[in-house]
Amino acid sequence: xxxxxxxxxxxxxxxxxxxxxxxxxxxxxxxxxxxxxxxxxxxxxxxxxxxxxxxxxxxxxxxxxxxxxxxxxxxxxxxxxxxxxxxxxxxxxxxxxxxxxxxxxxxxxxxxxxxxxxxxxxxxxxxxxxxxxxxxxxxxxxxxxxxxxxxxxxxxxxxxxxxxxxxxxxxxxxxxxxxxxxxxxxxxxxxxxxxxxxxxxxxxxxxxxxxxxxxxxxxxxxxxxxxxxxxxxxxxxxxxxxxxxxxxxxxxxxxxxxxxxxxxxxxxxxxxxxxxxxxxxxxxxxxxxxxxxxxxxxxxxxxxxxxxxxxxxxxxxxxxxxxxxxxxxxxxxxxxxxxxxxxxxxxxxxxxxxxxxxxxxxxx
Amino acid sequence: xxxxxxxxxxxxxxxxxxxxxxxxxxxxxxxxxxxxxxxxxxxxxxxxxxxxxxxxxxxxxxxxxxxxxxxxxxxxxxxxxxxxxxxxxxxxxxxxxxxxxxxxxxxxxxxxxxxxxxxxxxxxxxxxxxxxxxxxxxxxxxxxxxxxxxxxxxxxxxxxxxxxxxxxxxxxxxxxxxxxxxxxxxxxxxxxxxxxxxxxxxxxxxxxxxxxxxxxxxxxxxxxxxxxxxxxxxxxxxxxxxxxxxxxxxxxxxxxxxxxxxxxxxxxxxxxxxxxxxxxxxxxxxxxxxxxxxxxxxxxxxxxxxxxxxxxxxxxxxxxxxxxxxxxxxxxxxxxxxxxxxxxxxxxxxxxxxxxxxxxxxxx
Numbered sequence: 001x002x003x004x005x006x007x008x009x010x011x012x013x014x015x016x017x018x019x020x021x022x023x024x025x026x027x028x029x030x031x032x033x034x035x036x037x038x039x040x041x042x043x044x045x046x047x048x049x050x051x052x053x054x055x056x057x058x059x060x061x062x063x064x065x066x067x068x069x070x071x072x073x074x075x076x077x078x079x080x081x082x083x084x085x086x087x088x089x090x091x092x093x094x095x096x097x098x099x100x101x102x103x104x105x106x107x108x109x110x111x112x113x114x115x116x117x118x119x120x121x122x123x124x125x126x127x128x129x130x131x132x133x134x135x136x137x138x139x140x141x142x143x144x145x146x147x148x149x150x151x152x153x154x155x156x157x158x159x160x161x162x163x164x165x166x167x168x169x170x171x172x173x174x175x176x177x178x179x180x181x182x183x184x185x186x187x188x189x190x191x192x193x194x195x196x197x198x199x200x201x202x203x204x205x206x207x208x209x210x211x212x213x214x215x216x217x218x219x220x221x222x223x224x225x226x227x228x229x230x231x232x233x234x235x236x237x238x239x240x241x242x243x244x245x246x247x248x249x250x251x252x253x254x255x256x257x258x259x260x261x262x263x264x265x266x267x268x269x270x271x272x273x274x275x276x277x278x279x280x281x282x283x284x285x286x287x288x289x290x291x292x293x294x295x296x297x298x299x300x301x302x303x304x305x306x307x308x309x310x311x312x313x314x315x316x317x318x319x320x321x322x323x324x325x326x327x328x329x330x331x332x333x334x335x336x337x338x339x340x341x342x343x344x345x346x347x348x349x350x351x352x353x354x355x356x357x358x359x360x361x362x363x364x
Numbered sequence: 365x366x367x368x369x370x371x372x373x374x375x376x377x378x379x380x381x382x383x384x385x386x387x388x389x390x391x392x393x394x395x396x397x398x399x400x401x402x403x404x405x406x407x408x409x410x411x412x413x414x415x416x417x418x419x420x421x422x423x424x425x426x427x428x429x430x431x432x433x434x435x436x437x438x439x440x441x442x443x444x445x446x447x448x449x450x451x452x453x454x455x456x457x458x459x460x461x462x463x464x465x466x467x468x469x470x471x472x473x474x475x476x477x478x479x480x481x482x483x484x485x486x487x488x489x490x491x492x493x494x495x496x497x498x499x500x501x502x503x504x505x506x507x508x509x510x511x512x513x514x515x516x517x518x519x520x521x522x523x524x525x526x527x528x529x530x531x532x533x534x535x536x537x538x539x540x541x542x543x544x545x546x547x548x549x550x551x552x553x554x555x556x557x558x559x560x561x562x563x564x565x566x567x568x569x570x571x572x573x574x575x576x577x578x579x580x581x582x583x584x585x586x587x588x589x590x591x592x593x594x595x596x597x598x599x600x601x602x603x604x605x606x607x608x609x610x611x612x613x614x615x616x617x618x619x620x621x622x623x624x625x626x627x628x629x630x631x632x633x634x635x636x637x638x639x640x641x642x643x644x645x646x647x648x649x650x651x652x653x654x655x656x657x658x659x660x661x662x663x664x665x666x667x668x669x670x671x672x673x674x675x676x677x678x679x680x681x682x683x684x685x686x687x688x689x690x691x692x693x694x695x696x697x698x699x700x701x702x703x704x705x706x707x708x709x710x711x712x713x714x715x716x717x718x719x720x721x722x723x724x725x726x727x728x
Contacts, residue, residue: 252619257588307707308705311701
């Protein structure tokens with residue numbers, strides 16, 4: 001029953017966390033008044049050369065709401081586009097408490113052992129509310145956050161989910177152009193953001209805990225069916241049996257689900273992020289997935305579907321934003337909504353009345 | 365990866381199936397040129413008196429695309445609104461082959477044994493394509509279709525899912541005003557329509573078959589997690605053991621799901637539509653559900669959420685329709701989409717370019 005009501009504008013707050021920069025201070029923002037914008041060519045050249053400072057600045061522009069920043073960001077993205085696409089995009093979700101940061105730290109180090117580079121992005125539309133939690137996450141990725149081949153970027157600050165997701169998807173393009181061939185996109189597992197993440201990654205990994213069900217409380221219904229792999233954390237010590245039992249239960253549950261669009265049968269594995277057990281097995285599953293979908297053509301097909309999806313999604317988001325940002329609409333909405341809740345007017349005529357205001361106002 | 369691209373206009377084809385009318389011929393449509401429209405007062409009076417002919421005519425107006433019909437329909441709905449709401453709205457879905465029509469026939473007769481009236485509506489956005497299948501369904505509800513207290517209405521003819529769903533929801537209002545205290549809304553179980561149905565009913569019933577998984581092929585992922593009850597059909601004869609095994613599997617799978625928003629733990633039962641076994645038990649579950657959600661306040665809360673949801677959903681649908689119906693947009697979309705698929709332009713700038721056309725065209 002959720003509804004896209006987050007039509008507030010972005011707050012314009014951006015946090016830069018390129019690893020080659022000081023951890024908190026963003027010199028670009030600090031000295032914004034004094035510094036002129038770099039040229040698109042300068043940024044693109046830096047990004048293609050793998051310059052993390054330039055990449056970070058470009059991402060900051062992507063996240064900015066200032067029109068000149070946006071225009072520059074779009075120019076940079078457009079120029080990076082032909083150099084993008086060459087990565088494995090992996091969505092990772094799990095409830096708070098599932099050990100997400102530790103797991104990403106360990107998974108990330110494992111991936112980097114075989115060379116290449118890793119960008120860890122996040123989508124958390126609530127980040128404005130829970131300020132700090134995302135940076136907190138970053139500091140918990142202890143080893144990854146100081147790894148020379150890793151780039152960790154917190155969630156764009158709060159705005160509509162559509163807006164936050166769009167920025168993350170644009171950031172993927174920039175990271176890929178900068179040579180990051182592994183992209184993790186992290187979400188919190190409790191909201192609508194998983195659908196957005198699912199529509200921008202190749203593989204969707206769900207972190208779970210063994211347990212009697214209490215641990216599942218926070219996971220939103222429907223997420224399990226998106227997963228290409230479910231991995232049960234904390235399979236160590238006394239907990240091994242419980243984890244294996246959970247594994248058997250999830251496996252049997254997944255068999256009741258209809259096949260995935262990729263034809264891949266989602267797998268269920270156990271591991272321990274803390275003790276670093278079972279990590280190669282998890283990654284072996286992901287390797288097999290990529291081999292499978294490359295072979296059957298689904299990888300390419302899905303990437304195209306996603307590009308198309310995002311075009312339409314952006315259109316829809318902007319149409320909604322333009323509507324809900326109209327001051328006359330905001331005033332009318334509250335009143336009409338109350339009439340609907342009081343059963344004094346149908347949902348449909350209330351909608352029609354508000355649309356009439358919009359289309360008559362001439363200031364769309 | 366679906367997208368709301370069904371922005372074609374409604375076809376205007378309507379089929380009237382009020383039980384007290386001849387089965388195929390719709391006198392209203394036939395004699396449209398000769399007959400003047402009834403007044404809203406006339407229709408409302410008839411509906412409130414439980415007159416099926418008037419109800420059918422009002423539903424036909426709801427389904428019409430003619431502006432004068434729509435205006436009249438909205439007036440009737442508005443007047444019926446204070447008399448609506450007093451029903452149990454039950455969504456029923458299942459793949460073709462699950463025995464949906466037979467089950468609805470049997471469930472419906474069971475419900476009518478305790479008195480009251482039953483309206484069976486359907487949502488099938490593909491009905492235009494598979495013309496006849498829905499009327500076929502109706503004739504398969506052999507006993508219900510001739511029952512004096514049942515009103516069976518096929519799906520509004522194809523259009524956008526949003527449009528079809530809206531019409532069905534408006535029809536619910538009219539049926540309730542006409543004294544129908546049980547509403548079944550049927551869907552085919554293979555598309556996006558389940559989400560729409562889920563957002564207009566109180567209880568969502570999923571019909572399944574026992575089996576090795578092949579039977580699940582057609583069910584869309586995510587539907588299982590919407591269900592308030594799963595009932596496994598064809599639990600008879602040789603098939604009883606398989607049905608009971610499936611029941612155990614579904615029960616154990618449901619335990620892995622997070623709790624529903626209502627707090628209700630979805631149940632799994634077996635029955636036989638053909639041999640009419642286990643029907644009272646299925647209905648006992650539904651009775652217990654309604655007692656549960658009335659008690660904890662969820663029933664009322666969800667109804668309000670739904671009313672609110674439909675207001676926003678209608679707004680979004682109309683905004684999209686207005687956009688996609690713009691001839692300049694249709695032309696630009698195809699070209700831009702190709703550029704995006706060729707990786708020559710980002711999804712986001714393509715969207716922006718098309719939005720620029722829209723907002724510049726001035727004929728929104």
